[in-house]
Amino acid sequence: GEDVEQSLFLSVREGDSSVINCTYTDSSSTYLYWYKQEPGAGLQLLTYIFSNMDMKQDQRLTVLLNKKDKHLSLRIADTQTGDSAIYFCAEFKPGNTPLVFGKGTRLSVIA
Amino acid sequence: KAGVTQTPRYLIKTRGQQVTLSCSPISGHRSVSWYQQTPGQGLQFLFEYFSETQRNKGNFPGRFSGRQFSNSRSEMNVSTLELGDSALYLCASSSKEGTPLVFGAGTRLSVL
Numbered sequence: 680g681e682d683v684e685q686s687l688f689l690s691v692r693e694g695d696s697s698v699i700n701c702t703y704t705d706s707s708s709t710y711l712y713w714y715k716q717e718p719g720a721g722l723q724l725l726t727y728i729f730s731n732m733d734m735k736q737d738q739r740l741t742v743l744l745n746k747k748d749k750h751l752s753l754r755i756a757d758t759q760t761g762d763s764a765i766y767f768c769a770e771f772k773p774g775n776t777p778l779v780f781g782k783g784t785r786l787s788v789i790a
Numbered sequence: 791k792a793g794v795t796q797t798p799r800y801l802i803k804t805r806g807q808q809v810t811l812s813c814s815p816i817s818g819h820r821s822v823s824w825y826q827q828t829p830g831q832g833l834q835f836l837f838e839y840f841s842e843t844q845r846n847k848g849n850f851p852g853r854f855s856g857r858q859f860s861n862s863r864s865e866m867n868v869s870t871l872e873l874g875d876s877a878l879y880l881c882a883s884s885s886k887e888g889t890p891l892v893f894g895a896g897t898r899l900s901v902l
Contacts, residue, residue: 722882722893
């Protein structure tokens with residue numbers, strides 16, 4: 680596809696794990712990013728993964744990359760109410776092109 | 791290290807007016823990118839500047855323009871404002887190609 684695709688909404692209970700999925704467009708993309716946006720704020724970089732990696736873990740965050748299917752996921756363990764936000768995946772394609780973002784997944788955490 | 795600073799944070803304009811938004815990147819970052827964020831369209835790329843030169847441009851009409859100064863600060867200008875230009879305008883800086891973009895808090899523009 681031509682667009683970075685994400686589900687628009689995800690709702691989880693506090694303490695559960697959240698998994699946010701993303702399908703990107705270009706198998707030659709070198710970097711894949713996850714950003715978080717809280718209400719009224721800009722985008723905050725959460726984590727990123729190089730295309731030669733399959734997995735990256737950073738505290739409660741785990742990123743999985745399936746290059747064959749061009750699928751990226753972000754798992755948040757022990758989800759807290761403070762994790763409620765919009766999560767964007769983005770891909771960087773080589774060749775001096777801008778970062779391309781998905782439309783974002785709104786995560787709602789129910790106490 | 792100070793983050794990316796965007797001014798003003800909020801703006802209200804009327805149709806037909808023009809507006810200038812400002813962005814100060816992180817010290818040492820030479821690349822500045824601008825994005826428009828709306829509920830319907832998500833994040834759309836406007837343009838990128840590197841060392842005072844426009845390196846990339848998105849698919850926006852000529853009413854949207856920008857520039858970068860020798861100290862890497864950037865401005866974007868929108869002329870003849872339309873209601874549909876109401877959006878959050880985000881600026882981001884990076885040190886070089888492929889490194890993560892660091893975003894400012896944005897300027898929320900409302901066109902009445």
